Amino acid sequence: MSSVLVKQIFRDQNTYLNKTIKVSGWVRTIRVSKSFGFIELNDGSFFKNLQIVVDDTLDNFQQITKLPVSSAIIVEGELVESPGANQPFELKAKCIEIEGLSTSDYPLQKKRHSFEYLRTIAHLRPRSNAFSAVFRIRSLAAYAIHRFFQERNFVYVHTPIITGSDCEGAGEMFRVSTLDFENIPRDSEGKIDFSKDFFGKEANLTVSGQLEAETFCMAFRNVYTFGPTFRAENSNTPRHAAEFWMVEPEIAFANLEDDMILAEEMLKYLITYCLDNAPEEMEFFNKFIDKGLLDRLDNVVQSEFGYLTYTEAIDLLKKSPQKFDYPVEWGCDLQTEHERYLTEKVFKKPVFVTGYPKEIKAFYMRMNEDNRTVAAMDLLVPGIGEIIGGSQREERLELLEERMKEFQLEKEDYWWYLELRKYGGTRHAGFGLGFERAIMYLTGITNIRDVIPFPRTVKSAEF
RNA sequence: UCCUCGAUAGCUCAACGGUAGAGCACCCGGCUGUUAACCGGGUGGUUGUUGGUUCGAAUCCAACUCGGGGAGCCA
Numbered sequence: 001m002s003s004v005l006v007k008q009i010f011r012d013q014n015t016y017l018n019k020t021i022k023v024s025g026w027v028r029t030i031r032v033s034k035s036f037g038f039i040e041l042n043d044g045s046f047f048k049n050l051q052i053v054v055d056d057t058l059d060n061f062q063q064i065t066k067l068p069v070s071s072a073i074i075v076e077g078e079l080v081e082s083p084g085a086n087q088p089f090e091l092k093a094k095c096i097e098i099e100g101l102s103t104s105d106y107p108l109q110k111k112r113h114s115f116e117y118l119r120t121i122a123h124l125r126p127r128s129n130a131f132s133a134v135f136r137i138r139s140l141a142a143y144a145i146h147r148f149f150q151e152r153n154f155v156y157v158h159t160p161i162i163t164g165s166d167c168e169g170a171g172e173m174f175r176v177s178t179l180d181f182e183n184i185p186r187d188s189e190g191k192i193d194f195s196k197d198f199f200g201k202e203a204n205l206t207v208s209g210q211l212e213a214e215t216f217c218m219a220f221r222n223v224y225t226f227g228p229t230f231r232a233e234n235s236n237t238p239r240h241a242a243e244f245w246m247v248e249p250e251i252a253f254a255n256l257e258d259d260m261i262l263a264e265e266m267l268k269y270l271i272t273y274c275l276d277n278a279p280e281e282m283e284f285f286n287k288f289i290d291k292g293l294l295d296r297l298d299n300v301v302q303s304e305f306g307y308l309t310y311t312e313a314i315d316l317l318k319k320s321p322q323k324f325d326y327p328v329e330w331g332c333d334l335q336t337e338h339e340r341y342l343t344e345k346v347f348k349k350p351v352f353v354t355g356y357p358k359e360i361k362a363f364y365m366r367m368n369e370d371n372r373t374v375a376a377m378d379l380l381v382p383g384i385g386e387i388i389g390g391s392q393r394e395e396r397l398e399l400l401e402e403r404m405k406e407f408q409l410e411k412e413d414y415w416w417y418l419e420l421r422k423y424g425g426t427r428h429a430g431f432g433l434g435f436e437r438a439i440m441y442l443t444g445i446t447n448i449r450d451v452i453p454f455p456r457t458v459k460s461a462e463f
Numbered sequence: 464u465c466c467u468c469g470a471u472a473g474c475u476c477a478a479c480g481g482u483a484g485a486g487c488a489c490c491c492g493g494c495u496g497u498u499a500a501c502c503g504g505g506u507g508g509u510u511g512u513u514g515g516u517u518c519g520a521a522u523c524c525a526a527c528u529c530g531g532g533g534a535g536c537c538a
Contacts, residue, residue, distance in 0.1 A: 031497045038497050051498085069488095086498050109474065109488050110499050116530065117474065171537065208538095233536055234464060246538065325534090336534075389538065434538030447531090448538095459529085 001076065007046035009079065013089055016079045023050060023091065024074040024099065026127070029110045032065040039064075041075065041091075047133055047280040051082065051090040064096050070108070070127065072100035115450050122454055122463045130288070133281035134451055137274055138439050144273035145226055145247055145435075148266055154249065155220040159209030161228065164201055165413060172232040173204035174242075205230035209248055210430060211364075211417050214393065217250035217428055218420050224249040226435075234458055238447040239384070241436065243456040250430035256366075256375040256392040259429035260352050263379055263388050264305050266433070267350070271297050274442055290444025296382070297442070299349060306343075306351030310334075310373065313342060313353050333360045336385055343380040350381045363407045365391040367399055377431070384441050390431020397421040 001022045009016050009023075025043030032038075036055040043050070052075055054064055067073070077093040084090070107121055108128055118125040125131045146156065162176050178198040179185065185196040194202045209225040216223045229246040249266075251258060275282055275297065286294045308316070317328040317338055322345070326335045334342075334353070343351050355373040358365075365374035379388035394400040400421060401411060411418065439451040449455040454463045 029499080031500050033494050033497080033500095036495060036497090038500090040498085053496085055495085083496065084498070104489055105473070107473070107488095111474075111487060112499080113474065119530090229538080231537075235536060236464080237534085237536090238532080240537070244538070386538070432538060437538060 003074070005045040006041070006043045006048070006050045009050065009089070010046055010048060013079075017089060018078065018080065020076065020078050020094070021091070022074065022076045025050070025072070027067050027069055027071045027073060027102070029069060030065065030067060035061075037065055038090075039067075039073075039075075039093075041073070042127075042132075047129075047136065047278075047284065051084070051087050052077070052096075053090050053092045054096065058093060058096060060096065060098075063098070067098070068102040068104045068106055069110070070102040070106045071098065072102075073098055115447060119449055119455075126453070129284065131450075133278075133284050134439070134443055134445060135453060137278055137281055137443055138451060140274055140277055141270055141439060141442060142226070142435070144270050145224075145266075147273070148269045149222075149224045149249065152222065154222045154224050155216065157209070157213055157216045157220075157223045157225050158227065159206070159212040159225045161206055162199075162203055163206045164199060164203050165211070171207050172234075173207055174230050174232045176203040176205060207231055208246065208432065210250070210432065211414075213248055213250045213430065214417070214420060214428065217252050217430070218423075218425070221252045222249070236458055238449070239437065239440075241448050241452060241455055241457050244448070244452070245435035247433040247435055248430060250428060252426050252428045254392075254429045255427055256354065256377060256390075256429055259390050259392060259431055260305075260307070260354075260377055260379075263352075263377075263390065263431050263433070264350075267379075267388075267438070268301050270438060271301055271442060275301075285443045285445075293444040300381075303349050305379070306347040306349060308342075308351065308353060309355040310353055310357070311355065313338075316346065317341065331357050331359065339378075339380045339385050340382075343385075344382045348382065350379055350387075353378050353380065358403075361391070363403045363409060364393050364400070366394045367403070375429075379431075381441055383446075384437050387437045387441060388431050388433050390429065392427065392429040395421055395425045395427055397425070 003024050004016060004021045006023060006025065023041065023043055025041045028040040028042050028049050030037060030039050036053070039052040039054060040049040041052050054061060058064060074097040075091060075093050076095045077091045079089055079091050082088060082090040108124055113128065118128060118131065126135055149156070179196065185193040187193040194200070197203070206229060208229060209227065213223055213225050225248045227245060228243055230243055232242065233240070249262060251262065282294065311330065313334065314328055314330050317324070320341065322341060324335070324337050326337065328338065342353070343349070354375070354377045355368060356376045358367065358372060358374045361374050361376045365376045367374055375392035377390050378386050381387045394403060397418065400418065404411060404414065436448050436451050440446065440448060443451065445451050449457060
């Protein structure tokens with residue numbers, strides 16, 4: 001007899017009810033009396049457990065009742081309606097085979113553990129309810145990203161993880177090198193001789209696939225990247241990791257408005273997909289992690305996102321009755337407290353801020369008519385802050401070169417990027433979505449370390 | 464990197480200058496429909512590390528390590 005997945009049983013119970021079936025999984029908990037007992041079995045396919053009823057007609061009943069938590073077993077029995085209130089059906093075991101024993105010092109107990117503790121046992125935490133839910137959502141969300149773009153004929157580009165161009169100034173980078181640290185080659189000026197290194201030049205882990213994505217954008221029109229990204233910043237916050245995943249679409253013949261429409265549709269698609277395909281997990285988050293989660297997500301899906309310009313935002317903040325620690329002045333970057341005020345207090349939903357002063361944004365962003373702001377947008381969401389940053393790209397070669405000069409960037413280092421403007425460059429735009437921040441927003445989990453299977457952060461790369 | 468709070472049993476916490484405790488977990492026993500099952504008993508500690516103050520330190524002080532929260536940087 002072949003095994004049935006617990007998810008199949010829950011989704012299609014009429015097919016299996018009153019039939020003899022076989023399931024396999026791990027013991028989450030056992031409750032026993034003298035001659036009968038209950039096992040909660042989780043087989044990994046589904047968030048919920050299947051209740052197994054055992055009694056002393058089983059020839060290994062004594063052994064079964066003493067199984068340590070997390071033992072792996074194979075159960076054959078009849079699926080029947082359950083008289084208990086907490087489950088619609090249960091499996092009356094006829095035969096239980098022990099696949100793999102656990103031991104009584106198994107660290108996960110059947111009570112609530114702190115996220116801090118679970119982080120110290122990252123190899124076991126996917127077996128807990130919360131992380132089982134988080135990582136199934138992460139998987140579904142990744143799939144939803146691909147579906148969203150593929151349905152719209154976007155081409156998925158694998159931009160390089162190792163990059164030779166120190167582009168963008170998007171952040172501190174991790175160096176990639178095979179040089180012998182004990183014996184570093186030097187040139188005649190005493191500087192490190194990277195011509196002796198593996199790539200014959202300095203190389204780093206990517207901080208963004210955007211510049212490479214733009215090359216494919218000019219060939220495939222609409223493209224996206226989805227992969228790991230690295231920042232070597234000494235950030236110690238619940239929202240930053242050294243290794244994280246980013247989604248970066250890039251669209252041709254498009255302006256900033258098209259970019260924002262795409263971002264809004266993508267986020268709504270992502271939320272809807274997870275609500276539709278993992279209702280049990282989403283209910284769990286709503287019940288145990290963040291009581292207002294489902295209401296908030298529903299609100300996001302239903303409502304139009306807010307829009308305002310940076311200049312309007314500054315005016316709003318200046319008129320605000322709320323006192324801020326940092327002064328508000330046109331030309332300054334918005335502080336976290338300002339962003340939170342806008343998205344949490346004023347709009348109470350996701351809000352796009354556009355048209356930032358050129359001095360505080362990257363060189364590739366398109367100059368506006370006023371010659372002092374650029375066509376940039378940040379999407380701010382309640383509880384997380386900035387979740388998306390994007391812009392229309394500067395397609396006018398002279399203006400782009402001028403901006404690079406202001407940023408003291410060498411034209412030669414960006415020769416291929418500049419050629420995109422030379423050979424039939426078009427209006428184009430794109431954005432970056434922090435995948436983990438999206439997962440945090442979807443689940444209500446407040447620490448990025450708890451939405452990454454094995455998080456890498458400052459002073460931490462265990463597992 | 465800065466500010467701030469914390470570290471006591473496997474886990475979550477109490478004890479706040481005078482013999483280190485509870486709940487859960489775990490072990491033993493009981494229980495014929497449990498739901499973080501229940502009832503009875505038991506095991507379990509160099510109080511993060513190092514140094515200092517004191518007759519006496521989990522408790523006061525200092526440094527370090529690690530962790531939480533806030534800020535900066537950003538996604």
